[in-house]
Amino acid sequence: MGSGLPAGQRVRTAVRVEGIVQGVGFRPFVYSLATGLGLGGLVGNDSDGVFAEVEGPPAAVEAFLRSLARDAPPLARVERITTTAMRPDGTASFSIAPSEAGRQRRTLVSADTATCADCLAELADPADRRFGYPFINCTNCGPRFTIVRDVPYDRPLTTMAGFAMCDRCAAEYHDPADRRFHAQPTCCPACGPRLALLGPAGAAALPGPPLETAADLLRRGQVLAVKGLGGYHLAVDASSEEAAGALRARKHREDKPFAVMVADVAAARRLCEVDEAAAALLASSRRPIVLLPRQSGAEGVAEAVAPGNRQLGLMLPYTPLHHLLLADFGRPMVLTSGNVSDEPIVYRDGDAAQRLGGIADAFLTHDRPIHIRTDDSVVRAFRGREAGLRRSRGYVPEPLDVAVRFPRPVLACGAELKSTFCLARESHAFVSHHIGDLENAETLRSFTEGIEHFRRLFDITPAVVAHDLHPEYLSTKYAADLADGVSDLAGVELVGVQHHHAHIASCLADNRASGPVIGVAFDGTGYGTDGTIWGGEFLIADLAGFERAGHFAPVPMPGGAAAIRQPWRMAAVYLDAAYPDGAYPEGHPGDVARRNERLWPGVLAMARRQVNSPLTSSAGRLFDAVAALLGVRDEINYEGQAAVELEQLADPAERGAYAAAITPQQPFLVAGRDLVRAAAADLAARVAPSTVAARFHNGVADLIADGCLLLRERHGLSTVALSGGVFQNLLLLHATVSRLEAHGFAVLIHSRVPCNDGGISLGQAVVAAAAG
Ligand SMILES: [Zn+2]
Numbered sequence: 134m135g136s137g138l139p140a141g142q143r144v145r146t147a148v149r150v151e152g153i154v155q156g157v158g159f160r161p162f163v164y165s166l167a168t169g170l171g172l173g174g175l176v177g178n179d180s181d182g183v184f185a186e187v188e189g190p191p192a193a194v195e196a197f198l199r200s201l202a203r204d205a206p207p208l209a210r211v212e213r214i215t216t217t218a219m220r221p222d223g224t225a226s227f228s229i230a231p232s233e234a235g236r237q238r239r240t241l242v243s244a245d246t247a248t249c250a251d252c253l254a255e256l257a258d259p260a261d262r263r264f265g266y267p268f269i270n271c272t273n274c275g276p277r278f279t280i281v282r283d284v285p286y287d288r289p290l291t292t293m294a295g296f297a298m299c300d301r302c303a304a305e306y307h308d309p310a311d312r313r314f315h316a317q318p319t320c321c322p323a324c325g326p327r328l329a330l331l332g333p334a335g336a337a338a339l340p341g342p343p344l345e346t347a348a349d350l351l352r353r354g355q356v357l358a359v360k361g362l363g364g365y366h367l368a369v370d371a372s373s374e375e376a377a378g379a380l381r382a383r384k385h386r387e388d389k390p391f392a393v394m395v396a397d398v399a400a401a402r403r404l405c406e407v408d409e410a411a412a413a414l415l416a417s418s419r420r421p422i423v424l425l426p427r428q429s430g431a432e433g434v435a436e437a438v439a440p441g442n443r444q445l446g447l448m449l450p451y452t453p454l455h456h457l458l459l460a461d462f463g464r465p466m467v468l469t470s471g472n473v474s475d476e477p478i479v480y481r482d483g484d485a486a487q488r489l490g491g492i493a494d495a496f497l498t499h500d501r502p503i504h505i506r507t508d509d510s511v512v513r514a515f516r517g518r519e520a521g522l523r524r525s526r527g528y529v530p531e532p533l534d535v536a537v538r539f540p541r542p543v544l545a546c547g548a549e550l551k552s553t554f555c556l557a558r559e560s561h562a563f564v565s566h567h568i569g570d571l572e573n574a575e576t577l578r579s580f581t582e583g584i585e586h587f588r589r590l591f592d593i594t595p596a597v598v599a600h601d602l603h604p605e606y607l608s609t610k611y612a613a614d615l616a617d618g619v620s621d622l623a624g625v626e627l628v629g630v631q632h633h634h635a636h637i638a639s640c641l642a643d644n645r646a647s648g649p650v651i652g653v654a655f656d657g658t659g660y661g662t663d664g665t666i667w668g669g670e671f672l673i674a675d676l677a678g679f680e681r682a683g684h685f686a687p688v689p690m691p692g693g694a695a696a697i698r699q700p701w702r703m704a705a706v707y708l709d710a711a712y713p714d715g716a717y718p719e720g721h722p723g724d725v726a727r728r729n730e731r732l733w734p735g736v737l738a739m740a741r742r743q744v745n746s747p748l749t750s751s752a753g754r755l756f757d758a759v760a761a762l763l764g765v766r767d768e769i770n771y772e773g774q775a776a777v778e779l780e781q782l783a784d785p786a787e788r789g790a791y792a793a794a795i796t797p798q799q800p801f802l803v804a805g806r807d808l809v810r811a812a813a814a815d816l817a818a819r820v821a822p823s824t825v826a827a828r829f830h831n832g833v834a835d836l837i838a839d840g841c842l843l844l845r846e847r848h849g850l851s852t853v854a855l856s857g858g859v860f861q862n863l864l865l866l867h868a869t870v871s872r873l874e875a876h877g878f879a880v881l882i883h884s885r886v887p888c889n890d891g892g893i894s895l896g897q898a899v900v901a902a903a904a905g
Pocket residue numbers: 248249250251252253270271272273274275
């Protein structure tokens with residue numbers, strides 16, 4: 134309409150849109166907006182985001198700009214729109230410009246997104262050409278982060294590059310009115326990836342249609358490897374004790390719970406208590422595993438799926454393949470990471486055959502490569518708010534906004550367990566996907582390759598590298614090697630960040646706060662500035678620094694790492710501290726000592742002489758001691774197991790609490806042994822272990838409140854930040870938050886990043902930025 138007007142009545146404006154604007158249908162949105170308003174011009178992707186030029190009557194251009202941020206497509210996240218006036222040149226038509234690689238890569242890549250409702254409708258429609266096609270996707274859904282090799286986000290730079298679009302797909306791809314306009318992973322049965330069902334060790338294809346045959350194998354109790362978005366899963370019938378047991382035995386995973394995939398929220402409600410907040414998390418397009426309280430008496434999930442656990446991790450299908458498999462199978466299925474014990478999830482086809490060959494009876498796989506391994510995320514709802522425990526698929530690589538800026542680019546290397554790294558620049562902190570425990574070559578490779586990939590994707594060359602103080606962590610050594618070695622970062626500035634300071638800084642960053650606060654960092658292990666092992670810490674902290682204001686009175690850890698694997702050693706030490714004259718109450722130390730009588734005297738002697746017995750103020754070790762004392766467990770086979778099981782044992786209705794004395798020096802000392810003495814006395818008096826466990830939890834919550842009250846008096850601070858893996862304990866978290874709030878404290882807890890060591894890298898990054 135504008136072409137007939139004289140140039141003087143037209144304006145032309147250049148527009149730049151930054152944020153998550155690629156791979157989310159932004160160009161088609163701009164196209165239809167502009168053509169709908171009768172504007173001429175163009176729109177395109179480059180490595181800074183989306184650029185456009187629009188030309189037409191001033192009112193139409195203004196309407197365009199108003200609508201641009203307000204009506205953006207669902208997966209888009211517009212961070213900034215800038216405009217520049219141009220000279221109109223009379224362009225009447227609107228076009229989409231081809232992508233070009235630019236000099237800088239400032240664009241954001243979106244996370245993988247669950248199959249949308251439109252695609253699900255087509256998947257189920259026999260008249261649709263993608264009926265039953267396990268790789269259906271569109272601009273609003275499908276794989277993203279896991280298939281992106283580089284930016285700009287365009288098909289040739291994804292793992293879909295090898296699939297040439299058929300004519301019909303190409304027509305949709307190029308039609309601005311189509312839902313698949315510029316949907317990079319779009320495909321169909323004629324041109325896209327194909328499903329295959331391979332036999333044991335990923336060898337020959339099994340006869341029959343892959344999907345139906347796979348569902349049949351599940352029904353017969355077999356273990357199925359399934360290639361998903363970020364790696365291979367292992368699936369079994371969740372109702373079958375034999376199948377779940379076989380999977381445990383073959384995976385060498387003795388007790389750690391498996392996640393279960395169910396068809397929908399209604400199916401989830403048949404197994405677990407699902408409130409509004411949890412239902413929203415389950416059904417969100419991020420599709421995390423949601424930890425939920427189990428329905429009492431619910432059937433359909435074998436005991437071996439989550440042995441002795443009051444919670445169950447559930448997730449809904451997030452790929453078309455999951456939808457189809459689950460619909461055919463017809464009941465809940467275990468879906469757990471495809472790996473052996475503590476190795477990272479398998480994501481390459483050759484690796485899968487080799488490493489999962491001894492576990493899976495068959496492989497439901499396909500020929501779309503996974504570029505980067507990404508585990509399922511794990512969350513729960515706490516007081517109606519999302520609380521992330523593992524931030525990975527569906528969340529990564531979206532940047533987190535925090536209260537500081539990063540004028541100098543930062544790489545933070547994280548800790549060791551539940552490792553993540555963080556790359557940060559300007560207003561963006563990119564916390565990586567969950568890498569796992571950095572203790573084997575495969576995980577370390579994942580870590581180093583992940584850092585390279587993120588650096589390339591987001592064009593970040595760190596000027597500062599932050600790391601833990603623990604000299605033996607592989608992440609610390611990696612940082613030192615970067616600075617000393619032959620890398621492009623030789624000579625880069627290193628910043629060591631104390632572990633518990635990083636925890637509190639992470640909690641502050643998570644809450645877009647900067648302190649100062651009273652920080653309570655309770656976890657298993659963290660290297661202290663005095664060379665001892667910290668882990669039950671009260672800090673006065675802001676982002677730039679901290680002061681150790683209080684902690685548990687240190688105790689020896691006889692045998693070092695052995696004391697972490699064998700909680701009974703901590704029971705021996707704490708009983709010794711509780712009864713220094715050996716005057717145990719009748720019947721005690723009793724059972725725990727009897728069960729370990731062969732090693733008990735030697736371990737105690739080692740602790741008393743402080744031989745191979747590093748000192749620790751760890752809260753995690755105190756939980757271990759009480760767990761062993763109560764007969765919960767003398768040895769663990771996954772990190773934090775004794776504490777997890779102690780929480781499960783505790784009676785949530787019990788209100789009694791043990792008291793721990795606080796010695797008011799600076800830093801103050803909390804007598805953890807007081808709690809152990811009270812627990813031992815109750816046990817001797819035949820109080821039920823479930824009551825003792827609850828009184829212990831309540832006692833820890835009380836001592837946290839007491840410590841914070843003392844620090845409020847000393848420092849005048851009334852905000853408390855809670856961080857560290859111990860706060861994954863819901864019973865403790867509830868008890869602590871209610872006590873602190875009753876005393877008038879504002880309480881900061883984690884939401885976007887985990888309170889466990891998965892959040893450490895973000896904390897290190899903000900500390901490095903604040904300190905610089
Ligand atoms: Zn879709």
